[in-house]
Amino acid sequence: xxxxxxxxxxxxxxxxxxxxxxxxxxxxxxxxxxxxxxxxxxxxxxxxxxxxxxxxxxxxxxxxxxxxxxxxxxxxxxxxxxxxxxxxxxxxxxxxxxxxxxxxxxxxxxxxxxxxxxxxxxxxxxxxxxxxxxxxxxxxxxxxxxxxxxxxxxxxxxxxxxxxxx
Amino acid sequence: xxxxxxxxxxxxxxxxxxxxxxxxxxxxxxxxxxxxxxxxxxxxxxxxxxxxxxxxxxxxxxxxxxxxxxxxxxxxxxxxxxxxxxxxxxxxxxxxxxxxxxxxxxxxxxxxxxxxxxxxxxxxxxxxxxxxxxxxxxxxxxxxxxxxxxxxxxxxxxxxxxxxxxxxxxxxxxxxxxxxxxxxxxxxxxxxxxxxxxxxxxxxxxxxxxxxxxxxxxxxxxxxxxxxxxxxxxxxxxxxxxxxxxxxxxxxxxxxxxxxxxxxxxxxxxxxxxxxxxxxxxxxxxxxxxxxxxxxxxxxxxxxxxxxxxxxxxxxxxxxxxxxxxxxxxxxxxxxxxxxxxxxxxxxxxxxxxxxxxxxxxxxxxxxxxxxxxxxxxxxxx
Ligand SMILES: [Zn+2]
Numbered sequence: 001x002x003x004x005x006x007x008x009x010x011x012x013x014x015x016x017x018x019x020x021x022x023x024x025x026x027x028x029x030x031x032x033x034x035x036x037x038x039x040x041x042x043x044x045x046x047x048x049x050x051x052x053x054x055x056x057x058x059x060x061x062x063x064x065x066x067x068x069x070x071x072x073x074x075x076x077x078x079x080x081x082x083x084x085x086x087x088x089x090x091x092x093x094x095x096x097x098x099x100x101x102x103x104x105x106x107x108x109x110x111x112x113x114x115x116x117x118x119x120x121x122x123x124x125x126x127x128x129x130x131x132x133x134x135x136x137x138x139x140x141x142x143x144x145x146x147x148x149x150x151x152x153x154x155x156x157x158x159x160x161x162x163x164x165x166x
Numbered sequence: 167x168x169x170x171x172x173x174x175x176x177x178x179x180x181x182x183x184x185x186x187x188x189x190x191x192x193x194x195x196x197x198x199x200x201x202x203x204x205x206x207x208x209x210x211x212x213x214x215x216x217x218x219x220x221x222x223x224x225x226x227x228x229x230x231x232x233x234x235x236x237x238x239x240x241x242x243x244x245x246x247x248x249x250x251x252x253x254x255x256x257x258x259x260x261x262x263x264x265x266x267x268x269x270x271x272x273x274x275x276x277x278x279x280x281x282x283x284x285x286x287x288x289x290x291x292x293x294x295x296x297x298x299x300x301x302x303x304x305x306x307x308x309x310x311x312x313x314x315x316x317x318x319x320x321x322x323x324x325x326x327x328x329x330x331x332x333x334x335x336x337x338x339x340x341x342x343x344x345x346x347x348x349x350x351x352x353x354x355x356x357x358x359x360x361x362x363x364x365x366x367x368x369x370x371x372x373x374x375x376x377x378x379x380x381x382x383x384x385x386x387x388x389x390x391x392x393x394x395x396x397x398x399x400x401x402x403x404x405x406x407x408x409x410x411x412x413x414x415x416x417x418x419x420x421x422x423x424x425x426x427x428x429x430x431x432x433x434x435x436x437x438x439x440x441x442x443x444x445x446x447x448x449x450x451x452x453x454x455x456x457x458x459x460x461x462x463x464x465x466x467x468x469x470x471x472x473x474x475x476x477x478x479x480x481x482x483x484x485x486x487x488x489x490x491x492x493x494x495x496x497x498x499x500x501x502x503x504x505x506x507x508x509x510x511x512x513x514x515x516x517x518x519x520x521x522x523x524x525x526x527x528x529x530x531x532x533x534x535x536x537x538x539x540x541x542x543x544x545x546x547x548x
Contacts (some may be wrong), residue, residue, distance in 0.1 A: 026189030059195050
């Protein structure tokens with residue numbers, strides 16, 4: 001056998017690491033999702049210590065280390081606090097299909113909440129037509145089409161009649 | 167610097183096949199809230215470090231601790247995850263306190279096996295080019311080890327079945343156990359075969375659950391509890407990664423980990439010096455193999471100890487009086503559950519599964535297929 005250290009062919013073995021999951025929403029998110037599905041409204045939790053309204057609702061206020069147990073209803077309208085125009089076709093893991101670029105992701109703070117929610121924004125991907133501070137409203141699927149996950153939200157869209165501040 | 171480290175509190179969920187009512191953070195908070203209430207400690211005032219144990223692929227989340235930092239006191243504070251067995255969380259928690267850096271550490275281990283598929287997750291532990299393509303998982307690798315172990319010492323499936331019978335019988339007294347009962351030899355031998363010689367009863371079932379624990383420096387511990395359990399010895403050791411580099415009938419890594427822990431604890435004769443053992447019997451045969459590694463018996467002699475009742479809860483050296491991992495403890499959580507069960511025994515808080523006059527115990531955990539990494543912790547209440 002040839003003992004010389006010769007350069008060999010490079011081999012890479014293709015493999016898909018395909019792991020199926022079924023994630024439990026848990027008590028807090030199950031209530032959030034059923035309120036959204038059945039009543040078309042957003043709910044958050046209010047910390048008994050710092051009064052911070054958190055959305056999505058979760059078991060503990062991380063800042064205060066206390067259990068959240070007061071529920072509050074939030075508005076379906078809010079303010080855009082940040083956005084990006086996406087030029088990469090990012091994948092939706094529940095369908096395996098890409099979102100077609102260009103599209104807009106926005107961070108919207110619903111009125112009454114201290115947290116923001118991130119979702120698609122139905123607006124032309126044009127920097128002249130999107131701005132921080134824009135007033136937004138949520139657009140949900142029709143009641144009979146809602147299934148109890150985040151796809152029940154179609155997107156946010158700007159409230160009509162707004163002008164970009166100079 | 168602290169001379170000694172003590173376990174001052176323990177909380178565990180019941181272990182159930184599926185906790186669809188709780189997400190990972192809620193499951194973790196069940197035990198965190200309980201251990202804080204039980205000890206009267208607060209995250210803000212008392213806990214200066216958190217170490218959690220979970221696994222990215224089990225959790226389906228890159229950096230699996232991200233989802234629990236809020237409930238574990240990691241928000242704007244420190245929190246470290248280790249992706250090995252939960253016994254190793256206790257190891258690092260103790261080391262952090264011995265170093266003098268921390269005074270009071272929250273330990274946590276959590277896994278929901280129900281949310282994915284054990285065989286796929288475990289297959290991803292294998293090296294991708296040489297072993298993974300075969301589809302190997304922990305059950306098939308365990309079966310290779312079991313058969314090699316049987317061949318080395320003339321052991322039989324009945325020898326393994328007696329471990330299942332003992333542990334599931336012990337689990338009758340454990341309200342947290344998922345699988346329990348008084349079974350006969352035939353029940354175990356005739357259970358559905360998964361990978362010869364291992365049946366479904368020779369393998370731990372899939373369950374969801376979490377364990378939390380608080381460890382503290384000596385001065386802090388004495389303010390918290392009248393029943394501190396001292397961590398007296400620690401050991402940790404890896405064996406070869408490739409199965410083919412090991413003789414699977416042996417457990418050198420466990421022997422080395424145990425030697426470290428026993429030296430630190432001043433144990434020269436484990437049978438005489440220990441009052442009970444909680445070990446990670448992910449598969450039935452492992453209890454017999456790990457007993458050798460822990461220096462309790464000579465190679466091949468563990469089966470006789472089980473058959474004679476030496477390792478029963480009322481025997482000379484009870485092994486897994488809780489029912490062990492065979493009674494249902496999640497992957498990653500199993501080692502911290504061993505430490506917790508041993509600690510409860512030494513606190514005198516083990517309820518119906520209490521071993522009389524327990525003063526010293528050893529807890530063993532392992533990570534990877536066929537016990538590649540081994541962790542040994544010696545505990546005492548004196
Ligand atoms: Zn708060």
